[in-house]
Amino acid sequence: MSLIVFGSMAFDDIETPFGKSNKIVGGAATYIAWCATNFIPVKQVSIIGGDFPKEELDALSSRGVSMEGVQVKKDEKSFYWSGRYHLDMNTRDTLVTELNAAGAFQPVLPDSYQDCDFLMLGNWAPQVQLNVIEQLKRRPKLIAMDTMNFWMDTAMSDLEKLLTKVDVLLVNDSEARQLSGQYSLVKAAAVIARMGPKYVVIKKGEHGALLFNDGHVFFAPALPLEDVFDPTGAGDTFAGGFIGHLARTKDISFENMKTAIIVGSAMASFCVEKFGTNRLREITKPDIDSRIQQFVDLVNFDIALV
Amino acid sequence: MSLIVFGSMAFDDIETPFGKSNKIVGGAATYIAWCATNFIPVKQVSIIGGDFPKEELDALSSRGVSMEGVQVKKDEKSFYWSGRYHLDMNTRDTLVTELNAAGAFQPVLPDSYQDCDFLMLGNWAPQVQLNVIEQLKRRPKLIAMDTMNFWMDTAMSDLEKLLTKVDVLLVNDSEARQLSGQYSLVKAAAVIARMGPKYVVIKKGEHGALLFNDGHVFFAPALPLEDVFDPTGAGDTFAGGFIGHLARTKDISFENMKTAIIVGSAMASFCVEKFGTNRLREITKPDIDSRIQQFVDLVNFDIALV
Numbered sequence: 125m126s127l128i129v130f131g132s133m134a135f136d137d138i139e140t141p142f143g144k145s146n147k148i149v150g151g152a153a154t155y156i157a158w159c160a161t162n163f164i165p166v167k168q169v170s171i172i173g174g175d176f177p178k179e180e181l182d183a184l185s186s187r188g189v190s191m192e193g194v195q196v197k198k199d200e201k202s203f204y205w206s207g208r209y210h211l212d213m214n215t216r217d218t219l220v221t222e223l224n225a226a227g228a229f230q231p232v233l234p235d236s237y238q239d240c241d242f243l244m245l246g247n248w249a250p251q252v253q254l255n256v257i258e259q260l261k262r263r264p265k266l267i268a269m270d271t272m273n274f275w276m277d278t279a280m281s282d283l284e285k286l287l288t289k290v291d292v293l294l295v296n297d298s299e300a301r302q303l304s305g306q307y308s309l310v311k312a313a314a315v316i317a318r319m320g321p322k323y324v325v326i327k328k329g330e331h332g333a334l335l336f337n338d339g340h341v342f343f344a345p346a347l348p349l350e351d352v353f354d355p356t357g358a359g360d361t362f363a364g365g366f367i368g369h370l371a372r373t374k375d376i377s378f379e380n381m382k383t384a385i386i387v388g389s390a391m392a393s394f395c396v397e398k399f400g401t402n403r404l405r406e407i408t409k410p411d412i413d414s415r416i417q418q419f420v421d422l423v424n425f426d427i428a429l430v
Numbered sequence: 431m432s433l434i435v436f437g438s439m440a441f442d443d444i445e446t447p448f449g450k451s452n453k454i455v456g457g458a459a460t461y462i463a464w465c466a467t468n469f470i471p472v473k474q475v476s477i478i479g480g481d482f483p484k485e486e487l488d489a490l491s492s493r494g495v496s497m498e499g500v501q502v503k504k505d506e507k508s509f510y511w512s513g514r515y516h517l518d519m520n521t522r523d524t525l526v527t528e529l530n531a532a533g534a535f536q537p538v539l540p541d542s543y544q545d546c547d548f549l550m551l552g553n554w555a556p557q558v559q560l561n562v563i564e565q566l567k568r569r570p571k572l573i574a575m576d577t578m579n580f581w582m583d584t585a586m587s588d589l590e591k592l593l594t595k596v597d598v599l600l601v602n603d604s605e606a607r608q609l610s611g612q613y614s615l616v617k618a619a620a621v622i623a624r625m626g627p628k629y630v631v632i633k634k635g636e637h638g639a640l641l642f643n644d645g646h647v648f649f650a651p652a653l654p655l656e657d658v659f660d661p662t663g664a665g666d667t668f669a670g671g672f673i674g675h676l677a678r679t680k681d682i683s684f685e686n687m688k689t690a691i692i693v694g695s696a697m698a699s700f701c702v703e704k705f706g707t708n709r710l711r712e713i714t715k716p717d718i719d720s721r722i723q724q725f726v727d728l729v730n731f732d733i734a735l736v
Contacts, residue, residue, distance in 0.1 A: 211613050307517050310656045331637040334654060343728050345649040348640060350616045382731040416733070422649045423729040425688040427722070 126239050127371040128264075129156045130169040130256050131246020131360070132226060133176065133194065134203035137219075138399060140354050141211055145399040149180050151203060152246030152270065155357035158404040159364030159391045160244070161187040162412060163372040167237045169193040169256060173202040173225040183405075192234040200225040213352045213396075214329045233259040242371040244363060245269035245290070250282040257289050266376050268292035268367055269321075270359065276302050287320035291376075294325040294363050309334060310341070323381060325366070327359055335385050337378050344385045345422060347393040347415070354399045358392040361404065365391030390415040432545050433677040434570075435462045436475040436562050437552020437666070438532060439482065439500065440509035443525075444705060446660050447517055451705040455486050457509060458552030458576065461663035464710040465670030465697045466550070467493040468718060469678040473543050475499040475562060479508040479531040489711075498540040506531040519658045519702075520635045539565040548677040550669060551575035551596070556588040563595050572682050574598035574673055575627075576665065582608050593626035597682075600631040600669050615640060616647070629687060631672070633665055641691050643684050650691045651728060653699035653721070660705045664698040667710065671697030696721040 136150030153170045160166050165188035172194060185191055206220040229252060243264045245253045253269060267290045275283050276299070283303075287293065293316060301307055304315035313324040313336035324336045330352060332345040365388035366381075373380055393415060397403045442456030459476045466472050471494035478500060491497055512526040535558060549570045551559040559575060573596045581589050582605070589609075593599065599622060607613055610621035619630040619642035630642045636658065638651040671694035672687075679686055699721060703709045 308656050308658075310654050328637070331634070332651070341654050341728060342731070343651040343654065344731075345638070345651065348616050348647050348649065350614050352614075379732060383733075386731050420733055422647060425648070425650075425692050426685060427689075427726050 125241045125371070125374065126167055126237070127160060127164050127242040127244065127367060128167045128169060128193075128233075128237055128240045128256075129153050129160060129244045129246065129364075129367075130231065130253065131156060131244075131248060131270075132203050133168075133170040133172050134205060134226070135175075136356060136400060137204070137206035138354055138356050139208040140213070141209070142351065142353050143399075145354065147204075148400040149177065150205065150357060150400055152357075152360040154180075154184075155360035155395065155401060155404070156244055156246055156364035156367070157184055157189045158187070158401050159361045159395075160368035160371070161189060162391070162407075162409070163365075163368035163387075166190065167193060167240070169231050169233065169237070171195040171197065171225050171229045171231075173200040174198040176202045190236070193231070193237055195229070195232070197225040202226075207356070209355065213355045216355075231256055231259070238262070241265040241374075242367055243267045244367040246360060246363070247272050250275050250279050250286040254282065254286045254289065257286075265374075266291050266367075266370060268294060268363065270294050270363055271299065273299055273302050284319060287316075290321050292323040292325060293321040294327065294359070294366070296327045296329065296359065300324070300326045310336075313341075325385065327362060329355065329358070333362065333385055333389060335381055337381070340378060342378075342382045342385060344382075344389045344419070346389060347418060347422065349393065349396065352396045355396050356400065358395045361395040362388035362392040364388070386416060386419050390419055432473055432543070433466060433470050433548040433550065433673060434473045434475060434499075434539075434543055434546045434562075435459050435466060435550045435552065435670075435673075436537065436559065437462060437550075437554060437576075438509050439476040439478050440511060440532070441481075442662060442706060443510070443512035444660055444662050445514040446519070447515070448657065448659050449705075451660065453510075454706040455483065456511065456663060456706055458663075458666040460486075460490075461666035461701065461707060461710070462550055462552055462670035462673070463490055463495045464493070464707050465667045465701075466674035466677070467495060468697070468713075468715070469671075469674030469693075472496065473499060473546070475537050475539065475543070477501040477503065477531050477535045477537075479506040480504040482508045496542070499537070499543055501535070501538070503531040508532075513662070515661065519661045522661075537562055537565070544568070547571040547680075548673055549573045550673040552666060552669070553578050556581050556585050556592040560588065560592045560595065563592075571680075572597050572673075572676060574600060574669065576600045576669055577605065579605055579608050590625060593622075596627050598629040598631060599627040600633065600665070600672070602633045602635065602665065606630070606632045616642075631691065633668060635661065635664070639668065639691055639695060641687055643687070646684060648684075648688045648691060650688075650695045650725070652695060653724060653728065655699065655702065658702045661702050662706065664701045667701040668694035668698040670694070692722060692725050696725055
């Protein structure tokens with residue numbers, strides 16, 4: 125029973141109304157791993173350049189992240205992204221994207237990864253995400269994936285093929301609308317489910333997240349925070365909490381997915397409190413438990429009074 | 431023990447991506463009354479012209495709305511508003527506003543209204559809202575009010591004076607931001623609470639509503655609907671459900687306010703399903719009970735699994 129996390133490990137350079145991060149460690153798989161290791165060890169699949177900090181790799185290893193599936197291109201640079209947020213943290217401008225080492229990534233799954241029961245595919249070209257699935261000799265119990273508008277514009281047929289192979293799609297609201305051609309998120313989720321994923325998770329940033337499955341719907345709010353300091357990685361952290369909880373409990377029922385959505389929301393609420401992965405590095409099990417209790421208090425009401 | 435509802439009774443002319451309403455009955459106090467009478471009788475305070483339909487007044491009377499405080503200006507026309515929504519139903523363009531009879535409204539509370547324990551002040555000039563409060567010889571158990579950006583631009587000192595006299599302010603997110611000068615809704619609520627209202631309700635349309643009180647926060651989602659057909663009056667219907675539940679249960683604790691927020695959200699989810707008050711006219715007690723159960727299912731999760 126193990127969890128594979130696939131996605132980018134990168135450098136980010138972030139500007140928000142609260143300040144500048146300068147060049148820091150980022151990437152979908154980095155956030156997912158920092159988050160999911162609170163619940164279960166992770167087998168990482170990614171690619172980095174020779175400039176990726178050894179201390180970061182050591183820190184992840186010591187948290188229980190296997191690096192056997194992480195390719196190191198010594199003479200190349202790591203993926204680099206630079207972006208700017210405005211007061212409305214739900215949208216951002218990309219300033220620079222340099223693929224570098226990630227440009228021609230051909231993932232190779234080590235034999236030791238073949239016991240995979242849970243697979244989390246972070247955002248990447250759908251053809252490469254599909255390649256990871258196809259390398260597994262036994263289908264995992266649950267495959268979840270993220271994607272983005274860019275692939276809908278440039279690789280829609282690959283994406284459609286991939287969607288038939290996965291159980292859970294996690295996307296944000298604008299991505300769900302583009303993928304489905306529906307403005308209503310209820311209708312969008314129904315259209316997407318017909319494309320393959322039985323479970324559709326639509327993330328609405330500060331407005332929470334919706335889980336759709338077979339006519340049922342569950343809603344988790346985002347925690348109302350005094351300030352969202354840096355939303356970078358919040359979606360990946362959400363995915364890490366979601367898949368981490370499912371992999372730890374080995375229960376993929378709709379009921380347990382609800383709880384997984386709350387765990388994801390709680391973890392994302394930490395992520396946005398500081399730049400990059402900084403907050404995720406600090407938090408402890410009691411912090412997480414107390415944050416999840418805040419979500420209980422946030423939405424619980426007494427139906428008997430109605 | 432009674433509930434007074436103050437606000438406009440009007441004609442609306444609405445255009446949405448789904449169609450045109452033509453001239454139909456609307457106005458804050460109309461929506462609030464149609465909604466709140468599911469829970470408790472209403473004593474209405476408003477003003478209408480000679481053109482307001484007798485059938486509408488009869489329909490409201492037969493639901494338990496006292497019309498003694500509604501002035502009829504026989505030779506004038508009723509307040510008229512025309513507006514257009516786009517695909518994003520959270521914003522709208524006002525096309526026409528004609529105050530007509532409402533222009534010089536001086537409300538006069540009948541003696542029979544002096545037993546008021548719950549007062550809901552729909553959006554109007556704050557000076558006139560204040561005048562209603564000042565006519566009550568005994569302070570109600572709870573005073574709730576709505577307002578809008580227009581009064582912050584044009585009558586801020588009146589609004590500030592009024593805010594010191596009320597218990598609950600219900601505003602939408604952009605209004606909360608303008609009133610407080612804070613972008614973060616958590617900070618906005620704290621600033622507004624210092625202006626007077628112990629309870630601050632911030633409505634976020636399709637993204638739900640937040641209730642703040644003394645460092646506590648509660649969140650109610652909006653029901654995910656296939657289509658929001660017409661959002662006009664949803665905020666007023668929310669207010670009607672909120673105050674109606676509180677007045678019926680006579681319990682103004684924070685715990686019961688949470689339930690009142692859910693009741694308001696459930697009622698608003700009906701309102702948006704058809705033009706104007708059409709859906710509110712149809713629904714029955716079993717419809718309401720079943721809708722509230724949908725809210726329970728929407729947010730309930732099993733903490734024991736975490």
